[in-house]
Amino acid sequence: MQNDSLQRQDIDIKILTGEEILDIYTTHSIRHFPEDERKPVSSIQRMAAEGIYTGYGLYSRMESGSLLGYAFFTVLPDQGGCLLDYFAVMEDHRSHGIGSLFLQYIKSSFRDIPGFLIESEDPNYAENPSEYSVRCKRLDFYERNGAVFTGIRASVFGVPYRLLFFPIRNTEKLSPETSPETLPEPVSPETVYSNFCSIYRRMVSPEAYQTQIRISSREISLGE
Structure with a gap:
């Protein structure tokens, strides 16, 4: 085939x-x-x-x-x-x-559900040009298929991610340029933040959540 x-x-x-x-x-x-x-x-x-x-x-x-x-x-x-x-x-x-x-x-x-969250590795923290290219291509793939950056970033066990939202229902197809402030209801940066926190509280132990999961609306400093 x-x-x-x-x-x-x-x-x-x-x-x-x-x-x-x-x-x-x-x-x-x-x-x-x-x-x-x-x-x-x-x-x-x-x-x-x-x-x-x-x-x-x-x-x-x-x-x-x-x-x-x-x-x-x-x-x-x-x-x-x-x-x-x-x-x-x-x-x-x-x-x-x-x-x-x-x-x-x-x-x-x-x-x-209105849609689902996607973690995509942040190109800004790539260790070399090859890794940077791979991360950019992955982001481009999701965005071409309708996902939009939420404005939320996370560090999960030391891996920095950008959080995207992939709309399913009650949403029009969003362009990659859509800003977090214009995410459709009931999807908002606050909703994304709350859902992501809730999901990881179920995915990992309380200790790991406190020490290994960081969520922010700005660039994550891995040295923090």
Whole structure:
């Protein structure tokens, strides 16, 4: 199959079981994410058992159901908070629009929340030109697909992120130039801040939250 011929009718998206999430995470995340961004497997297991962790798999109908990509979310249904925790497309299928197609499939699956948060590594803290380029491309990908920078930044276990919002319902498609002050109701920088705090209080221990999670509306100083 030629990647550039892949169409909607050629793929399936499915909600993953807890076992499937763990299998994909332990098999593929080591290639797709740096060590300082990977959680202990026990954390994934705990959140899945608590019912606040869900995953989607994108599969090819033309390649014997092979995995094309995956997306894992932390979801707090009672608070409307949702964070895209991990998102990746298999190496052989990148740069052919599959990531964008996957996001649109996910968008159609989440209808009971206004949107979800995305952590994207801040290019301002890249250690070299290559890393800077990768981070800028990742931000550009999310923004091209409708995400908008919220004005909120975070440092999570020493990794600096910009927080984006990906709108799903009750929102018009926002441009990358949209300012935090014009985020649609009920989405505001205050809502983003509150949801992000609530999500991480469930994701990590109280001690880790106090010492390893910092959220700000300005540039994060990693030396603070």
